[in-house]
Amino acid sequence: MDYKKNIDKVLYDRDILAARVVEVGRQIRADYAGKDLVAVTVLKGAFVFAADLIRAIDLPMAVDFAEIISYGEGAEIAEEVVLTKDVAVNVKGRDVLVVEDIIDTGLTTSFLVDHLRIREPRSIHICALLYKPAMQRVEVPLRYVCFEVGDVFAVGYGLDYAGQYRNLPDIVTLKEIPPEE
Numbered sequence: 001m002d003y004k005k006n007i008d009k010v011l012y013d014r015d016i017l018a019a020r021v022v023e024v025g026r027q028i029r030a031d032y033a034g035k036d037l038v039a040v041t042v043l044k045g046a047f048v049f050a051a052d053l054i055r056a057i058d059l060p061m062a063v064d065f066a067e068i069i070s071y072g073e074g075a076e077i078a079e080e081v082v083l084t085k086d087v088a089v090n091v092k093g094r095d096v097l098v099v100e101d102i103i104d105t106g107l108t109t110s111f112l113v114d115h116l117r118i119r120e121p122r123s124i125h126i127c128a129l130l131y132k133p134a135m136q137r138v139e140v141p142l143r144y145v146c147f148e149v150g151d152v153f154a155v156g157y158g159l160d161y162a163g164q165y166r167n168l169p170d171i172v173t174l175k176e177i178p179p180e181e
């Protein structure tokens with residue numbers, strides 16, 4: 001099956017992504033010099049972005065991962081957010097940077113930030129690849145954004161549709177969004 005036939009437009013190609021990630025990585029390096037940085041990547045979507053981002057931050061740092069699954073997206077009922085993988089490193093007194101692929105409503109990230117705050121990090125901020133300000137429903141401590149986007153459905157560079165397209169090197173939109181099963 002030629003899954004690429006469903007690609008509509010390239011929103012951010014690999015060169016633009018690489019350049020912007022390096023730029024944001026340098027900013028983070030300047031802000032976190034002398035701190036005790038722990039980068040917490042939110043699975044699954046952020047893993048490609050995080051792999052590039054951490055290599056653009058020339059500082060000593062720890063890395064860890066959390067996985068969160070949201071149910072009821074787009075439904076009238078309140079979303080249910082479940083932590084399916086918790087962070088294992090001790091974040092107490094440390095400077096946590098949550099690495100997200102996209103901040104949409106903010107509900108997923110807000111849930112993780114509240115969860116991590118209980119463990120008393122010295123600071124906690126978010127670095128997002130994409131940010132949809134028009135969709136945001138809750139405040140989150142967003143400090144770094146690679147790209148602000150409108151209400152588009154983007155896939156690639158870690159972002160999926162129904163579990164597919166994460167391996168595309170560019171961020172693209174799709175011609176058709178088939179209904180999820």
Ligand code: PRP
Pocket residue numbers: 042043044045046068069070100101102103104105106107108109159160
């Ligand atoms: C995406 C993304 C964020 C969340 C953002 O995850 O990685 O965690 O949605 O949406 P929100 O701001 O409205 O909460 P998704 O549920 O698609 O899972 P995935 O990362 O495994 O693809």
